[in-house]
Amino acid sequence: MTFEQIRNIVTGRMTQWAGIPATSVDYPNSPQPFDPAGKPIWARLADVPGLASAPEVGVGACVRRTGLIIIQLFVPTYKGTLVITKAADTLVEHFQFYSDPTGPFDCFAVSANVVGDDGRGWYQVNVSIPYRAY
DSSP states (O other), X not given: OOHHHHHHHHHHHHHHOOSSOGGGEEOTTOSSOOOOTTOSOEXXXXXXXXXXXXXXXXXXXXXXXXXXXXXXXXXXXXXXXXHHHHHHHHHHHHHXXXXXXXXXXXXXXXXXXXXXXXXXXXXEEEEEEEEEEO
16 A cells, blocks of 8 residues: 555545544645634644555565554643543544555554643644554
């Protein structure tokens, strides 16, 4: 699977998520600048490719790519954690153990990491989804 195919699957799956309004998601290198001002919750998507390997080398090598989908969630500081926790829960339901029907792409167990106040008025939780693609 190519990096472009992986990007397409990750972005496509993210656009299907209904946990927050679609206009509240910041995608990598978007053609329009993203302004989170006034939003009660927003998210930033990142796909971090990991190590590749060739576990099979018969007639032709079969390359396995790994990576980590990171979705950063933000709510205004000092507004509580209920909204961000519910959004993280819906991301778990949406991504955990997802397998894409168009290709060999699988997500695994989802983790959340509380970052807390970022010093710019936002409380942050990062949701990490490891994946494997062939």
